[in-house]
Amino acid sequence: MTKETKPILYNFYRSSASYRVRIALAWKGIDYEYRAIDISTGMQKSEEYVKLNPSAKVPLFITKEGNILSQTVAILEYLDNVYPDRPMMPREAFTAAQVRSIVQVIACDIHPLQNTGVLEQKWGSDMEKKTECASYWIAKGFTGLEQMLAKTAGTYCVGDHITMADMFLAPMVTNAHRWKVDMKPFPIITRISDTLMTLPEFSQAHPTNQPDYPEELKTSA
Amino acid sequence: MTKETKPILYNFYRSSASYRVRIALAWKGIDYEYRAIDISTGMQKSEEYVKLNPSAKVPLFITKEGNILSQTVAILEYLDNVYPDRPMMPREAFTAAQVRSIVQVIACDIHPLQNTGVLEQKWGSDMEKKTECASYWIAKGFTGLEQMLAKTAGTYCVGDHITMADMFLAPMVTNAHRWKVDMKPFPIITRISDTLMTLPEFSQAHPTNQPDYPEELKTSA
Numbered sequence: 115m116t117k118e119t120k121p122i123l124y125n126f127y128r129s130s131a132s133y134r135v136r137i138a139l140a141w142k143g144i145d146y147e148y149r150a151i152d153i154s155t156g157m158q159k160s161e162e163y164v165k166l167n168p169s170a171k172v173p174l175f176i177t178k179e180g181n182i183l184s185q186t187v188a189i190l191e192y193l194d195n196v197y198p199d200r201p202m203m204p205r206e207a208f209t210a211a212q213v214r215s216i217v218q219v220i221a222c223d224i225h226p227l228q229n230t231g232v233l234e235q236k237w238g239s240d241m242e243k244k245t246e247c248a249s250y251w252i253a254k255g256f257t258g259l260e261q262m263l264a265k266t267a268g269t270y271c272v273g274d275h276i277t278m279a280d281m282f283l284a285p286m287v288t289n290a291h292r293w294k295v296d297m298k299p300f301p302i303i304t305r306i307s308d309t310l311m312t313l314p315e316f317s318q319a320h321p322t323n324q325p326d327y328p329e330e331l332k333t334s335a
Numbered sequence: 336m337t338k339e340t341k342p343i344l345y346n347f348y349r350s351s352a353s354y355r356v357r358i359a360l361a362w363k364g365i366d367y368e369y370r371a372i373d374i375s376t377g378m379q380k381s382e383e384y385v386k387l388n389p390s391a392k393v394p395l396f397i398t399k400e401g402n403i404l405s406q407t408v409a410i411l412e413y414l415d416n417v418y419p420d421r422p423m424m425p426r427e428a429f430t431a432a433q434v435r436s437i438v439q440v441i442a443c444d445i446h447p448l449q450n451t452g453v454l455e456q457k458w459g460s461d462m463e464k465k466t467e468c469a470s471y472w473i474a475k476g477f478t479g480l481e482q483m484l485a486k487t488a489g490t491y492c493v494g495d496h497i498t499m500a501d502m503f504l505a506p507m508v509t510n511a512h513r514w515k516v517d518m519k520p521f522p523i524i525t526r527i528s529d530t531l532m533t534l535p536e537f538s539q540a541h542p543t544n545q546p547d548y549p550e551e552l553k554t555s556a
Contacts, residue, residue: 169444169479181429185443187408188435195428207416208402214409221439222406223390226447258390 121146124166124174126153127324130225130285132173134186136319137281142197150326187221190278202278209273212266216279219262220286224255248293256290256300263302270306276313284310288321342367345387345395347374348545351446351506353394355407357540358502363418371547408442411499423499430494433487437500440483441507445476469514477511477521484523491527497534505531509542 123139123146125132139146151157151172158170167174167184175189176182177196183189194202204210227248266272271279287307290297297304310316321327344360344367346353360367372378372393379391388395388405396410397403398417404410415423425431448469487493492500508528511518518525531537542548 168482169440171444177429179429183432183436185436185439187439187443188432191435192428192432195431207413208398208400210416211404211409211413214412215404215406218406218408218442219390222408222443222447223392226443261389 119178119180121178122149122176123147124149124151124163124172124176126151126158126172127321127327129153129172130289131171131186133285133288133319133321134281135173135175135189136324137284137316138190138193138202138278140315140319141200141202141276141281142193143200144193144197148325150324152326186282187217190281194278202276202281204272204275204277213272213277213279216259216262216266216271217282219255219259220282223258224252224286227251227255245293248289249295252286252290252293252295253299256295256303260300260302263306267302267306269309276310280306280310280316283307284316340399340401342399343370343397344368345370345372345384345393345397347372347379347393348542348548350374350393351510352392352407354506354509354540354542355502356394356396356410357545358505358537359411359414359423359499361536361540362421362423362497362502363414364421365414365418369546371545373547407503408438411502415499423497423502425493425496425498434493434498434500437480437483437487437492438503440476440480441503444479445473445507448472448476466514469510470516473507473511473514473516474520477516477524481521481523484527488523488527490530497531501527501531501537504528505537 121139121144123132123135125135125148127150151163151174153172157163158167158172163174164170166176166182169184171184173186173189174182174184177192183192190202203213263271268274270276271283283303284307287297287303311320317323322332342360342365344353344356346356346369348371372384372395374393378384379388379393384395385391387397387403390405392405394407394410395403395405398413404413411423424434484492489495491497492504504524505528508518508524532541538544543552
């Protein structure tokens with residue numbers, strides 16, 4: 115008899131990449147163990163964690179069979195293959211490609227350039243410079259994304275069904291707010307992300323609803 | 336009777352993202368029209384091109400039905416769905432996730448930080464600074480990638496079959512050479528990319544074998 119184990123998600127409440135995986139797990143109704151990695155104290159660089167994830171990044175997902183995955187696109191595609199209920203990807207090839215295009219714009223063209231590690235390598239603890247740099251890249255990326263969504267969006271990023279694209283969009287909008295991006299030029303992005311935040315799978319996965327969200331921030335809210 | 340049209344690839348000989356798509360098209364044996372966009376002269380920002388691709392980047396792929404795709408991961412996944420012969424993705428879900436992890440490490444963790452547009456925004460035309468910055472991020476990314484490949488590689492990135500991961504690796508190694516990255520710490524990456532370059536699909540897609548590769552570089556080689 116083999117012991118049934120839960121998948122594990124090593125993650126950080128504020129990490130937008132972690133947030134994507136939390137949404138997908140909620141969407142699929144997968145019970146998992148939450149293990150907090152505090153990247154604000156460098157916990158992701160600890161010897162123990164680097165053994166699991168040589169890239170020293172969050173999130174890290176361990177399947178119930180004990181297999182390790184560290185890239186959010188790979189994790190979400192995997193979950194969609196292994197847990198086919200409530201699909202996150204359209205069946206039709208070109209529509210799926212539109213979803214993957216939006217995912218990649220956010221994951222490759224926007225996220226890496228406003229990422230904590232990258233900003234710190236460049237600006238250290240200069241919060242003003244980091245905000246300026248992060249908001250520049252997010253706004254630049256959102257400008258192209260808004261035009262893509264003008265062609266693909268219905269209620270959500272691509273038509274009227276939730277897809278992986280929405281699970282990448284909502285966390286990036288949360289980051290945009292954090293970095294004080296002026297959202298007025300992006301009405302479609304704003305409308306979709308407002309709608310997404312009314313869904314329990316998205317709101318429950320939000321940084322403020324995680325077990326490692328700091329007490330002191332809760333009381334000041 | 337509808338006219339049979341070829342897919343079109345807007346691309347640039349030196350662009351490593353373009354190079355990925357050229358390999359995939361060669362791998363699948365798909366005949367296509369090559370349209371050169373010279374990003375060294377800013378042709379990607381022309382009004383005509385931006386109408387097609389608001390992100391003002393290469394590559395841009397137009398399917399034979401006239402549908403437009405601009406992200407390489409989306410293009411390669413689309414090609415694999417629509418042209419199923421010679422698959423670029425393993426069938427087994429976790430092995431496919433390993434391929435996608437390697438793809439994303441290259442596409443998201445390495446590529447954006449050594450990308451021409453990003454380097455120029457930061458360093459202008461200072462070639463020494465650009466080389467230093469690009470080689471820092473490539474070497475940092477390759478350090479994690481080498482450890483991933485230690486677990487997944489056979490003859491190629493994941494086992495003994497060519498996958499999408501190889502089509503992302505070879506162009507990034509070409510960039511690493513261009514930015515003078517010391518490859519000694521990366522024996523697995525080097526071995527795999529050397530093997531890949533013996534395959535016609537990879538070598539024919541190389542920057543030096545494209546119609547827009549400059550004459551003056553040919554004669555100096």
